[in-house]
Amino acid sequence: MRKLKCILTSKPFVTLCWIILLIVIWEIFASVVAQTKRTPENVMPHLSGIIESVFSDKKINGSQTVLEMVLENAAATLSRAGIGYLIGIVLGFVLALLMSLSGVIEKIAFPYLMLIQLIPILGMAPIINAITGDIAVSRIVIAAILTFYPVATNTIAGFKAIEPAKHELMYSYAANKFQIYTKTMIPFCIPYFFTGLKISAPMAITASILVDTLQGGIGLGCLLSQSLKGAMTRYVFWDIVFFSALIGILSFYLMGVIENLLCRYKRAGGSGKKE
């Protein structure tokens, strides 16, 4: 009996219950929609229909099935989001390092770091597209900007949160600046750094998809707007919606997994600051 209660209240089981509940709610609404609407797949198709469309081998544009097409476009979108993400991570970390090394740079950059968070960068997507002139480049640039500031602000918060006792210890060891950074500062800020990564991973993907919608060519967002306009079956749209939702959530958890692999020794407490 106690064992049963243990299973009933365990975390995976609770999450599973919630997911089942969500699916049930979706299906109830989908049934209602299917009764009342002429084209239910435009509003809310049954989940079975969506899954079926993913695995069907019907060619929709002459040469590709839905799955092939979505995956091909996703590869284009995600690779660019990934490049931008990596650039943003490096820039953000370097800036945080420079800020902690030099007071002048910190004073200059800090207010602008705060300011850039309040600016709707996604709203600026079209103009960045116009400046760079190339949709692939602008996707990378926007993903990089969106990644850069959460990483920078969280890393700098990590540098600041280090206890003075650690500095004093290093001082008593007569450690030089390089040693202080490699032995205490950088290892200490890693959990904060990963908080930044977790926040920005879904954002980089969002940015990349959004930029796709601005112009034709290849990419998830582009496919999404074509499907919305009725150029192909509406199930492509639903596949993309679920696919990008899944990727967004997975990217968040992937960062957590990498964090656990990298620093298994500090799972107690320090999960960093949520910005």
Add this chain to the structure above:
Amino acid sequence: MKKTKLGRNRERIETIVYPVMFGILIMVLWQTGLLHKLLHTDDYILPYPDKIINIITDNSDKIMVNVWASVEVALCGLLLGSVIGYLIAIIASAFPTYGAGGLTIVSAFNAIPIVALAPVIINWTKDVSTVAEERSMVAKILVVTVTSMAAMSVNAYRGLTELPQFSDDLMKTYAAGRLTEFVKLRLPNSLPYIFTALRVSVPGSVIGALVSEYFAEYIIGVGRQIRENILIAQYATAWAYIIVACLIGILMYVLLMIVEAIFLRKRR
């Protein structure tokens, strides 16, 4: 003693002067065209600041209409999302085992790209009203609601459950009912957490409003105007809307800071 005071004053002046100098440097580079050379662009795509300011002042009526449309969406969505998020947190804190699991689901919603969310919600709200303006409005507000709900529910849940040590024991010794405990202990305790959530969701709501405008049927709002003007190659006007969008984001945050300072005065 005198020297340290001087030193602190110098520190304070530097904190303000350095960033301002940097800002002026950028503006000078921009106005003299050096920035254009750096970015390999021309003054047509990236107009000079004085031209942008002229456009803002000349078209202030039209811009204000769009600003109100966007701000209305952002604020309504923010309010609705925060209230729902807080209610979810209350329910979750009343049933901790299943509630916390539900919160995991809600925070997973946060990772869903707005780009995927906006068209779905616009689809669902087609029947709300026969007027395109109204149903677009509802759809946009709902998008912002979903995006700001997650931050609030997760943070408010922490505020409602992470109580000061022994305070709930104290409540029990007073034989306080659940309602009294909630009103006197949990609600005040969650107040700073509400503001933590708002710091995330206020800029988020502006972004949500702008992006959902891209997909909406009815063409209005700052975000949509940026896009529309670029489509017809009116870059200067698009920049004017970008500047306005930035100002909206900054002003809403400043307002939040003021409200926070008033509410949390006693705690600091």
